[in-house]
Amino acid sequence: MLTDLTFLQPGAPWPPEDRDTRDRLQMYKDNRLLWDGEHVQVFKDALWRVLREDQQTSIEFTLNWPKRLSTFWADMLLGEAPRFSTGDQGGAEQARLDEIIERNSLISQIYEGIIDVSRFGDGPLKVRRGQDGKAIIEPLAPNCWLPVVDPFNVKNVLYHVLAVATEAKLTVEIHERGRMTRQEYALADKGNKIERRLTTQTEDTGADDFLIIPLKNLTTSDRATGIDDYTDLASLNQEFEVRLAQISRILDKHADPNLYGPSSGMIQDADGRWVMPINTKFWPIEPGDSPPGYVTWDGQLASCYKELEILLEQFWFLSETSPACFGLQKSGLAESGSALKRLMMAPLKKVDRLKMHAQPAIIKALRIASRLEGAEIQSIKIEWADGLPQDDTEQATVLSTLYMGGLMSLETALRRQGFEGESLTDEMARIREDQKVSQPQPVTEDKGVDIMKALGGAAGGTS
Numbered sequence: 001m002l003t004d005l006t007f008l009q010p011g012a013p014w015p016p017e018d019r020d021t022r023d024r025l026q027m028y029k030d031n032r033l034l035w036d037g038e039h040v041q042v043f044k045d046a047l048w049r050v051l052r053e054d055q056q057t058s059i060e061f062t063l064n065w066p067k068r069l070s071t072f073w074a075d076m077l078l079g080e081a082p083r084f085s086t087g088d089q090g091g092a093e094q095a096r097l098d099e100i101i102e103r104n105s106l107i108s109q110i111y112e113g114i115i116d117v118s119r120f121g122d123g124p125l126k127v128r129r130g131q132d133g134k135a136i137i138e139p140l141a142p143n144c145w146l147p148v149v150d151p152f153n154v155k156n157v158l159y160h161v162l163a164v165a166t167e168a169k170l171t172v173e174i175h176e177r178g179r180m181t182r183q184e185y186a187l188a189d190k191g192n193k194i195e196r197r198l199t200t201q202t203e204d205t206g207a208d209d210f211l212i213i214p215l216k217n218l219t220t221s222d223r224a225t226g227i228d229d230y231t232d233l234a235s236l237n238q239e240f241e242v243r244l245a246q247i248s249r250i251l252d253k254h255a256d257p258n259l260y261g262p263s264s265g266m267i268q269d270a271d272g273r274w275v276m277p278i279n280t281k282f283w284p285i286e287p288g289d290s291p292p293g294y295v296t297w298d299g300q301l302a303s304c305y306k307e308l309e310i311l312l313e314q315f316w317f318l319s320e321t322s323p324a325c326f327g328l329q330k331s332g333l334a335e336s337g338s339a340l341k342r343l344m345m346a347p348l349k350k351v352d353r354l355k356m357h358a359q360p361a362i363i364k365a366l367r368i369a370s371r372l373e374g375a376e377i378q379s380i381k382i383e384w385a386d387g388l389p390q391d392d393t394e395q396a397t398v399l400s401t402l403y404m405g406g407l408m409s410l411e412t413a414l415r416r417q418g419f420e421g422e423s424l425t426d427e428m429a430r431i432r433e434d435q436k437v438s439q440p441q442p443v444t445e446d447k448g449v450d451i452m453k454a455l456g457g458a459a460g461g462t463s
């Protein structure tokens with residue numbers, strides 16, 4: 001891990017030589033290839049090594065579990081857009097917050113960040129002021145991000161360093177709380193060594209905190225960066241692809257059988273060679289000869305399919321998913337929203353963990369963005385959806401029961417149904433008007449005294 005800025009001194013190697021940084025950058029490179037479906041470049045020759053003598057045979061299966069898994073987590077967290085609110089509902093602060101979110105297309109930006117969180121373990125966000133003075137929130141590729149931490153507490157980040165290198169030049173941003181320094185360095189040795197510093201420029205950021213806010217996956221007390229979703233699944237992905245390639249090879253061999261029979265069935269071609277009149281492999285034998293044969297493994301493909309089932313079970317377990325995540329559950333096992341939630345228990349716990357790390361980071365980014373625009377919005381809340389398809393009947397029953405039981409207000413129930421702003425106000429007004437129309441008129445005496453009130457609220461009210 002990096003604990004100071006000495007890795008930027010002239011004469012230092014680039015990228016930094018510490019083991020944690022090198023391993024992390026290599027992991028980023030490998031996982032990017034897995035995401036892109038270039039599995040052979042990561043698994044090397046494993047797909048063909050098991051084919052042995054068939055050196056000319058190229059059988060390749062690319063099962064892009066990594067991409068499917070990362071998009072699944074992003075869909076679960078942000079497929080249903082979360083609701084952002086302030087303590088000033090309908091006021092100026094809420095309008096400012098909505099404007100920042102809409103201008104930055106924040107949901108899609110966070111979606112990209114969560115994909116990086118799954119792929120790489122980290123998805124840094126950067127907040128900056130645009131040329132028009134408006135705040136910009138954007139995701140960063142984590143391979144340009146180098147956190148410098150306190151060696152006694154790796155959670156305490158001292159600097160966030162952003163670095164982009166070519167063969168000739170290294171451009172660096174060193175982010176501190178309230179300040180950012182831009183530097184350029186000349187690189188030597190084909191970009192592998194810092195030669196000298198070219199320029200330095202320091203500016204106040206206008207915020208009293210870092211402008212770099214990392215989104216993280218699972219972390220531990222001894223790690224400054226998150227843990228990716230791909231590493232634990234790489235060997236399973238590789239074995240699955242190899243096994244399918246072997247099954248395909250066996251099926252291809254049996255789909256093109258050889259023939260044997262008496263040599264009298266052969267004819268002589270124009271070149272004088274004895275061949276069969278049909279286009280296939282043929283082994284001529286004479287009466288009394290034994291037909292040629294292969295020394296074969298007397299096994300069955302059923303064993304291969306059984307192994308694939310076991311590998312798939314391990315995939316569900318290690319990826320914290322289930323068949324229900326991808327619509328593979330057996331018919332009838334998820335007939336209601338509550339039943340689906342039980343089948344999705346492990347994935348929902350993983351999504352809760354993502355929310356636990358993402359929520360404070362997103363709120364911090366929004367506060368810093370509002371601060372850069374003049375005044376920080378202090379109270380920001382995020383209401384997340386669970387990411388599951390909504391069972392409308394079940395949802396209506398739950399909300400109705402809570403409302404009628406006095407455990408939830410009409411406003412809260414309507415918000416759960418997706419109403420906000422003017423549509424919420426209008427809907428509440430219409431409901432109350434309908435309730436007045438549908439309620440029976442109270443019985444009164446000639447003097448106009450409401451009997452219900454006179455009886456002290458016999459219908460449940462008080463006088």
